[in-house]
Amino acid sequence: MWLNVAEGILIxxxxxxxxxxxxxxxxxxxxxxxxxxxxxxxxxxMTSASFFSLLLPSMEQSxxxxxxxxxxxxIGFLCGMLFLLALDLLVPHMHLDKSEEGTGTKGLRRTTxxxxxxxxxxxxxxxxxxxVYAGWLYGNETISLAGALAxxxxxxxxxxxEGAVVSLPLRAEGMAKGKTFLYGVMSGIxxxxxxxxxxxxAGIFLPIMPYLLSFAAGxxxxxxxxxxxxxxxxxxxxxxxxxxFAVGFALMMALDVGLG
Numbered sequence: 001m002w003l004n005v006a007e008g009i010l011i012x013x014x015x016x017x018x019x020x021x022x023x024x025x026x027x028x029x030x031x032x033x034x035x036x037x038x039x040x041x042x043x044x045x046m047t048s049a050s051f052f053s054l055l056l057p058s059m060e061q062s063x064x065x066x067x068x069x070x071x072x073x074x075i076g077f078l079c080g081m082l083f084l085l086a087l088d089l090l091v092p093h094m095h096l097d098k099s100e101e102g103t104g105t106k107g108l109r110r111t112t113x114x115x116x117x118x119x120x121x122x123x124x125x126x127x128x129x130x131x132v133y134a135g136w137l138y139g140n141e142t143i144s145l146a147g148a149l150a151x152x153x154x155x156x157x158x159x160x161x162e163g164a165v166v167s168l169p170l171r172a173e174g175m176a177k178g179k180t181f182l183y184g185v186m187s188g189i190x191x192x193x194x195x196x197x198x199x200x201x202a203g204i205f206l207p208i209m210p211y212l213l214s215f216a217a218g219x220x221x222x223x224x225x226x227x228x229x230x231x232x233x234x235x236x237x238x239x240x241x242x243x244x245f246a247v248g249f250a251l252m253m254a255l256d257v258g259l260g
Contacts, residue, residue, distance in 0.1 A: 004145060005133050008152040009195045012129060013188050015156030016122070019163025020184025023171045026164075033238050036231070038161030040241035043228040044248025045158040046125075046220045052256040053151040054128060054217035057135070058210040060142045072210035079211075080218025084124065088226065119187045122162070124219030125155050126191030130198030131212045137199065138206055150255035158248070159188060 055073055062069040132151050135143040167184030171177060198205070198212075205212055232241040 001137070004149075005137065005199065008129060008133050008148055009126075009192045009199075011149075011152040012125060012155040012159050012191050015159035016163040016188030016191070017185045019160040019165075020167040020181050020187075022164040023167040023177050023180045023184065026168060032235065033240060035161070035165070036238045036241040037244045038164070039228050039231045040244035041248040042158035042161050043224045043232065044245040044250075045154045045252045046224050046228070047245075048249040048252035049128070049151055049154045049256070050217040050220045050224075052253055053132060053147065053154070054213045054220070057132075057142045057147075058213040058217070061140065061210045061213075072208075073214040073217075076211035076214030077218035077221075080124065080215040080220075081222045082218075083215070084219045084222035084226070119190055122159070122188050123190045123194050124216055124223065125159070126194030127198055127212075128216035128220060129155060129191070130195030130202075131205075131209070131216055133195070134199045134202035134205070135209055135213075138202060140209065147256060150252075150258075154252040154255055155191075157251075159191075163188065 055077065058073040058076065059069050062072045065071065129148075129152050132143055132148045136145055136148050163184045166187045167180040170180040170183055175183075232245075
């Protein structure tokens with residue numbers, strides 16, 4: 001049982017590490033078209049996971065409330081959005097001011113902000129995995145091991161471009177490949193930490209599980225709306241980002257519904 005939990009916690013972290021490893025195969029900045037494609041794919045994965053893996057189970061667990069079964073989902077969702085909004089006011093955004101782009105000191109300052117931003121927004125994803133696995137551990141009937149695994153795999157898929165987005169710009173600024181890979185990997189460290197904390201305190205949080213599930217959904221949707229969608233729309237328009245969003249959404253839906 002705990003081996004299954006360990007696997008679920010580490011799978012998203014592995015996605016970040018594989019993305020960071022792109023620094024060994026690609027040169028310089030990521031191609032804009034590829035970057036938008038990966039961003040759209042990640043946004044689709046997160047949007048689908050927020051509904052099928054988090055909001056839907058939240059409402060199912062509140063079914064005893066009848067017509068008001070939506071209340072925990074609504075409250076948790078809005079709290080998750082507000083939580084990320086508050087964090088955004090304290091740390092740099094992932095989409096950075098164009099005036100800070102370039103080489104040398106300004107470029108390194110820009111990429112440092114990027115690392116902080118990616119590390120921050122990995123936190124709700126780790127929480128989401130931890131919440132779902134905690135529900136499975138404590139025998140929640142609306143959460144299956146396969147469904148929890150599907151969420152972990154989905155988040156790992158969308159973590160891949162994040163790892164690359166951290167490591168490749170650092171390499172373009174002249175940093176050694178090994179060091180940029182390490183920074184990319186470490187940007188995902190908040191995910192297993194967040195998941196473990198949630199699982200460790202699951203006994204306390206179990207009565208409010210519907211609120212926690214929807215809280216994680218709100219946090220993830222905030223990342224999509226505030227960070228990923230603006231990145232997709234920035235600069236030259238590519239339809240590939242929209243297509244990849246649809247593919248990511250459909251893939252995560254199939255994983256969650258098919259395995260759950």
